[in-house]
Amino acid sequence: MSEVIIKAEARDAFGKGAARKIRREHKVPVVLYGHGTDPRHLTLPGHELLLALRTPNVLIRLQGAVDELALPKGVQRDPIKGFLEHVDLLLVKRGEKVTVDIPVTVAGEVADGILDQQLVSVSVEAEATHIPTGVEVDVEGMEVGAHVNAGDLKLPKGTSLVTDPETLVLHVIAAPTAEAAEGEAAEGEAAEAAPAEAAEAAAE
Known part of the structure; x- marks a missing residue:
């Protein structure tokens, strides 16, 4: 597996307002954790990170504020627009399972x-x-x-x-036979008709 090198910047501003500001700059707030170390708060370039995450279990070489290897373990995206909101990265070492x-x-x-x-x-x-x-x-x-x-x-x-x-x-x-398909369709129609018939009976 090849490594994707991404420059990491230290992050010292937190909260929703700080996160929105980071995303306006086309960057993504990231938390790096693992190996019993304190979580490290970072900022990564959004486009580069988005491209990297297209590969399942991509190995990311962080450079800059830290020099570490990491795997993505949690990705939060905007439910409508799909852009990255936040990413958790797991610290890994060479030779580690x-x-x-x-x-x-x-x-x-x-x-x-x-x-x-x-x-x-x-x-x-x-x-x-x-x-x-x-x-x-x-x-x-x-x-x-x-x-x-x-x-x-x-x-x-x-x-x-x-x-x-x-x-x-x-x-x-086995593929369903024509008779079986017709039977399922009839059952579906009957199930849809039942509530309407019950409502009519109740109204009378």
Whole structure:
């Protein structure tokens, strides 16, 4: 995993007003914690941090006010506009093992039926500077009834699974027949009609 270098500035102003001022300057308030140290309050450039966070479990090399390696552990975004409001970073060291969630992606096409993916990420333990970007499952040619559990995933060397190995990641299920689809539609219509009929009966 490559490192993303971002310049960090010390932050000594706190509260909502100070945070708004920081964001107006296109920066993001950040807290760096971990290893039993006191939390350190920093400010990072917003655009650079936003680009870095597009990579899951990105390793950030902070330079400037601090010279540390960190992983994002908490990201707060504006619910409407989506800009970064606040980020928590976890201090890590080279050689240290960390537990993170990595995405599960799918490659290929099933032979028949419908692919039902139950799990989009799994928890793994990996060396802080060698966290895999994700794990891929090849479903090419899978037929109805085939399934993949977490323990079946092929993780990179040096990475161990934390998620229960028996957890279902994905399986192939039979496509509904035309009759079954019509039956479900009829049930839905009946369910929608029931409240209206009950209201009419009560009114009489």
